Amino acid sequence: MDTLIHKRIKQVLKGDQNAYSDIVNSYQHSLYHVCYRIVGNQQEAEDIAQEAFVRAYINLHTFDPKRKFSTWLFRIATNLCIDRLRKKKPDYYLDAEVPGTEGLDMYSQIASEERLPDEEVERMELKERIHYEIGRLPEKYRTVVILKYIEELPLQEISDILEIPLGTVKTRVHRGREALRKQLGDV
Amino acid sequence: MHERLDGEISSEHDRVLTEHLQTCPDCQRHMDELNRVVYLVGTLQAMPVPAGFTERVMFRLPKPKLKSGVQRWLRRHPILVAAALFMILMSASLLSGYNDRSAFSVTEHPGMVVEGDRVTVPAGQTVKGDIVVTNGDLVIDGKVEGDVTVINGKYMASTANVTGQIEEIDDTFEWLWYTIKDGTKKLFTFE
Numbered sequence: 001m002d003t004l005i006h007k008r009i010k011q012v013l014k015g016d017q018n019a020y021s022d023i024v025n026s027y028q029h030s031l032y033h034v035c036y037r038i039v040g041n042q043q044e045a046e047d048i049a050q051e052a053f054v055r056a057y058i059n060l061h062t063f064d065p066k067r068k069f070s071t072w073l074f075r076i077a078t079n080l081c082i083d084r085l086r087k088k089k090p091d092y093y094l095d096a097e098v099p100g101t102e103g104l105d106m107y108s109q110i111a112s113e114e115r116l117p118d119e120e121v122e123r124m125e126l127k128e129r130i131h132y133e134i135g136r137l138p139e140k141y142r143t144v145v146i147l148k149y150i151e152e153l154p155l156q157e158i159s160d161i162l163e164i165p166l167g168t169v170k171t172r173v174h175r176g177r178e179a180l181r182k183q184l185g186d187v
Numbered sequence: 188m189h190e191r192l193d194g195e196i197s198s199e200h201d202r203v204l205t206e207h208l209q210t211c212p213d214c215q216r217h218m219d220e221l222n223r224v225v226y227l228v229g230t231l232q233a234m235p236v237p238a239g240f241t242e243r244v245m246f247r248l249p250k251p252k253l254k255s256g257v258q259r260w261l262r263r264h265p266i267l268v269a270a271a272l273f274m275i276l277m278s279a280s281l282l283s284g285y286n287d288r289s290a291f292s293v294t295e296h297p298g299m300v301v302e303g304d305r306v307t308v309p310a311g312q313t314v315k316g317d318i319v320v321t322n323g324d325l326v327i328d329g330k331v332e333g334d335v336t337v338i339n340g341k342y343m344a345s346t347a348n349v350t351g352q353i354e355e356i357d358d359t360f361e362w363l364w365y366t367i368k369d370g371t372k373k374l375f376t377f378e
């Protein structure tokens with residue numbers, strides 16, 4: 001698949017815009033799905049996934065063909081998702097780290113959707129519930145958990161996409177798993 | 188436990204963990220719950236992409252400009268572009284000189300008579316130096332010690348008493364050639 005994608009990239013760079021539709025077709029499912037799980041709703045997920053493809057197209061000449069295209073594309077998309085999540089909440093005083101929670105700031109604690117009443121949570125179907133609980137994870141843990149367990153990417157690739165050290169990815173996966181364990185304790 | 192879940196556990200740690208879990212129900216439950224989380228998250232199915240997604244992306248792409256081909260070519264051939272630009276500027280400066288040549292002008296020397304666009308070197312007079320007449324006629328009855336150039340005009344001499352070269356120019360290319368020659372000469376003599 002990578003050979004085909006690199007061929008298409010060359011065609012696009014030579015001015016053949018239509019060749020880009022093959023690239024979009026190849027990655028739209030995984031990209032849209034990741035965006036959907038991170039931002040939590042379909043409308044925004046489509047908007048961000050489209051924006052990611054448009055930005056990738058505009059900046060295609062900066063893509064290093066020796067690297068994996070999907071990593072580059074996912075980096076654009078996850079950055080857009082994270083920006084979107086941050087814009088939703090005022091962040092002027094929330095960037096300060098909460099003491100005793102490495103890498104966890106106030107705003108990642110409230111970044112998740114508002115907590116629903118217990119009765120409503122109990123009425124959810126299992127899949128709906130899992131989606132809801134992932135959405136309640138702090139953004140930092142949510143992103144790595146989604147890339148690891150929904151997109152099933154290797155830790156090293158997640159580290160490349162998010163441009164954070166491998167050790168940090170591992171820590172966030174561990175914490176994300178533990179947080180979900182507690183949140184899903186009654187399931 | 189997380190080492191195992193990450194699939195990065197050494198066989199030594201794996202053995203220790205297995206032994207411990209067999210004797211510790213709390214940790215066993217913890218491990219089971221973590222495994223269950225991983226399993227549950229993995230059951231989330233892919234959301235189908237909304238219909239027409241690719242079309243909408245393609246529609247949002249910036250339209251390829253007609254110019255883009257030209258721009259790309261220009262970017263690839265900087266030396267040709269520089270040479271072409273040089274040629275354009277050169278010819279522009281030369282031709283702009285040609286285009287406002289309609290005005291009459293003459294290099295003034297003592298003893299020359301100018302009537303309208305007709306310059307006369309009267310009989311008995313000697314002009315020392317080069318004479319250039321533009322858009323006018325030159326009549327030499329006397330003597331010129333130097334070159335004579337007439338641009339877009341007639342050169343008339345009853346007795347050719349000119350020590351230097353005589354040139355008559357009324358054609359664009361000749362004029363161009365003259366300007367280049369003159370320019371080069373000036374360049375080398377630092378006039």
